[in-house]
Amino acid sequence: MSAIDDLVTELSRLPTIGRKSALRLTYHLLRQPVEQSRRLAQALVMLAEKVRPCPECYNLSEGDRCPVCADPRRDRTLVCVVEEASDIPAIERTGEFRGLYHVLGGRLAPLDGVGPSDLTVAALVRRVEALGVQEVIVATNPKLEGEATALYLQEQLRPTGVTVSRLARGLPVGGDLEYADGVTIVQALAARRAM
């Protein structure tokens, strides 16, 4: 049946949803009031129509600028660089960061064909110069490619004279030393602090 097959095909394009899960979700929707499918469809259309990258920081935005850039109370001398817009809510939830963001749009990954020109590095350098930014906090993911990207950013930002820092490495709070990986323990030892 084409309507069912079509939806299964579209759902299984999504990551982590295989054909079997897509079929299960489709049958689930068929057991719900049709309003549920319509609301989901409407939300998808609205997403496609409304959400755009912020012209300043490339965060997701529904207006001209994103809510962070549009907020006059944010500290414009402090910029936190993240790989993806989806990293921002994790930091915002802490309520501890009052600066601006900059979304790279990925990380350097030569094997996947992602080079510097695919990221918003040039725009970051321009922003740092134009805004008179004092400090750039690099919050790329603590993985090999994220680290390489951090080093590349540091190099690109050097001519601007801005302070470049990055998030601390160490044992996650609530984590278990017994189960921590060796690399994390080495970093936690190296960055140990006097009590």
Added chain:
Amino acid sequence: MSAIDDLVTELSRLPTIGRKSALRLTYHLLRQPVEQSRRLAQALVMLAEKVRPCPECYNLSEGDRCPVCADPRRDRTLVCVVEEASDIPAIERTGEFRGLYHVLGGRLAPLDGVGPSDLTVAALVRRVEALGVQEVIVATNPKLEGEATALYLQEQLRPTGVTVSRLARGLPVGGDLEYADGVTIVQALAARRAM
């Protein structure tokens, strides 16, 4: 941001998709061409508009009757009763069953408030009488509630004089005796056949 939050909320209404997965799916869609969200939305709308229960067997249908009921080559004296329309593709894929289906719309589950009047049992009895069905194969799930439902169906169908059978229980083909549960082994022993 409302468009993102709305989609996350709608996606997390789906089974097996929590808020975190919904957020991940939403960000994934935002990285794809907008056409992908639109096609998914369109497939959902089509599902809501086109798919209806077959008036004869309650299978899912896009036309008047479902493809099985509409197929003149199907054996109309044989009816296989399943809990959900989603069970039918599993049987159809075998290519071994040439009769019709009947979708109950669930199984008896007093704890969930599902009683006989919530299932299509009365319609099944009427069909058996009207079509002159010779055999009803009960293919409810081999679980407690499915078994109870099978016994209830047998009782309701007794006055019609139709033969009522149910799918065999035993070790799954390709399964491992070592890992089979005790109840399955007991059923496989009781239903053993001479070689």
